[in-house]
Amino acid sequence: MTTKTITVQRDVKAELRRQAEELRQHLGRQGTLVINVLSSPGAGKTSLLQATAEHWAGRHRMAVLVGDLETDRDAQRLAPHCPVEQLTTGGACHLEIPLVKQGLEKLSTADIDFLFIENVGNLVCPASHDLAEHVRVVLLSVTEGDDKPGKYPKMFRTSQALVISKTDLLPHVPFSVDAAIDDAHQIQPDLTVLPICSLSKDGIAQWCQFLEGQRHELLARTVIGESMVTT
Amino acid sequence: MHEMSLVRSLLRQVEDLLIEHGGESVSAIHVEMGPLSGVDRVLIELAFEQLVVTTFCADARLVIDEIPLSARCRDCQTEFNLEDFRFVCPQCDSQQVQITGGDEFRLLEVEIETADRCRASQEEKPCCEARA
Numbered sequence: 001m002t003t004k005t006i007t008v009q010r011d012v013k014a015e016l017r018r019q020a021e022e023l024r025q026h027l028g029r030q031g032t033l034v035i036n037v038l039s040s041p042g043a044g045k046t047s048l049l050q051a052t053a054e055h056w057a058g059r060h061r062m063a064v065l066v067g068d069l070e071t072d073r074d075a076q077r078l079a080p081h082c083p084v085e086q087l088t089t090g091g092a093c094h095l096e097i098p099l100v101k102q103g104l105e106k107l108s109t110a111d112i113d114f115l116f117i118e119n120v121g122n123l124v125c126p127a128s129h130d131l132a133e134h135v136r137v138v139l140l141s142v143t144e145g146d147d148k149p150g151k152y153p154k155m156f157r158t159s160q161a162l163v164i165s166k167t168d169l170l171p172h173v174p175f176s177v178d179a180a181i182d183d184a185h186q187i188q189p190d191l192t193v194l195p196i197c198s199l200s201k202d203g204i205a206q207w208c209q210f211l212e213g214q215r216h217e218l219l220a221r222t223v224i225g226e227s228m229v230t231t
Numbered sequence: 232m233h234e235m236s237l238v239r240s241l242l243r244q245v246e247d248l249l250i251e252h253g254g255e256s257v258s259a260i261h262v263e264m265g266p267l268s269g270v271d272r273v274l275i276e277l278a279f280e281q282l283v284v285t286t287f288c289a290d291a292r293l294v295i296d297e298i299p300l301s302a303r304c305r306d307c308q309t310e311f312n313l314e315d316f317r318f319v320c321p322q323c324d325s326q327q328v329q330i331t332g333g334d335e336f337r338l339l340e341v342e343i344e345t346a347d348r349c350r351a352s353q354e355e356k357p358c359c360e361a362r363a
């Protein structure tokens with residue numbers, strides 16, 4: 001027997017990342033902005049998407065791919081508002097690009113302006129997986145504590161926007177919005193911060209404006225469709 | 232925990248390399264990880280232990296190289312290692328820094344065993360040089 005060393009030197013997810021890049025470019029060229037929405041369980045992702053659909057009703061077309069471990073409860077909540085397809089991970093704690101592609105076979109996106117992917121509630125694993133998004137958004141609800149950015153650096157480093165959710169609860173919890181923003185900006189100085197409350201709709205207009213701006217930028221650089229996910 | 236899915240993918244890639252290079256078995260798999268790789272060393276080792284026995288690489292050792300988080304300043308080009316996750320250039324205080332290492336889970340190299348081609352020779356020493 002002879003030992004032979006094969007030099008590889010590549011990210012274990014290189015092939016998945018290539019697929020994500022291809023899909024991102026394809027969706028970008030047709031004018032669909034893809035938004036990967038991440039947070040810990042229950043931070044308010046589905047509620048935000050419901051409020052977003054209501055805000056845009058009749059003005060922009062949006063669709064949602066929603067990842068869930070087992071149930072289709074979030075898909076049921078969103079179905080009255082916009083086209084939605086459920087991605088059941090069968091217990092896996094994060095979404096991967098092949099599942100997103102499967103979902104897109106059932107969801108027609110040709111005339112969709114904004115495609116949201118609601119990831120599985122988890123601040124760790126989803127941070128490592130490119131789902132072909134143009135914009136990655138992390139939600140942090142005020143009940144989770146303002147020290148979270150530093151504890152989950154990868155998630156905050158790889159996001160373009162931080163949504164601080166459930167701001168109506170601020171009077172009841174020891175959460176400093178400034179401290180959370182400061183902590184997050186040490187990790188990712190380019191993060192856009194958007195405080196929102198999905199119940200009162202406070203901040204929803206600014207959130208929607210941010211996404212409209214992102215889509216304008218996408219349309220302006222259409223053919224390039226370059227990755228915006230930087231680490 | 233997504234380490235299972237990553238190790239499964241890693242082993243599939245190693246199996247493909249083994250077939251592609253016509254090897255008999257895999258003796259070692261070298262990987263690299265850093266503070267922002269998004270993987271946990273212990274979970275990777277556990278997943279590897281569980282999954283490797285189900286593959287063609289059952290005898291393979293996993294060799295993990297842990298590297299620091301490194302970055303380059305976009306303003307003054309200084310290269311430095313980050314001790315924590317405060318992305319600030321130590322030279323010019325710029326926050327425009329680009330990560331250059333320690334944020335991926337990488338497959339570095341694979342050591343495979345190949346059968347000696349020159350069986351006619353009775354010598355123990357292989358007569359065919361291994362090509363990298």
Ligand SMILES: Nc1nc2c(ncn2[C@@H]2O[C@H](COP(=O)(O)OP(=O)(O)OP(=O)(O)O)[C@@H](O)[C@H]2O)c(=O)[nH]1
Binds near residue numbers: 074165168196
């Ligand atoms: N007070 C308050 N509660 C909210 C707000 N947004 C959502 N909630 C509540 O928070 C809970 C979780 O909200 P969801 O929208 O289901 O959160 P999620 O992130 O989609 O949850 P998972 O998909 O299970 O991870 C629900 O009981 C919501 O009613 C808000 O702005 N203020």
Ligand SMILES: [Mg+2]
Binds near residue numbers: 046047118
């Ligand atoms: Mg939800």
Ligand SMILES: [Zn+2]
Binds near residue numbers: 306
């Ligand atoms: Zn510098």
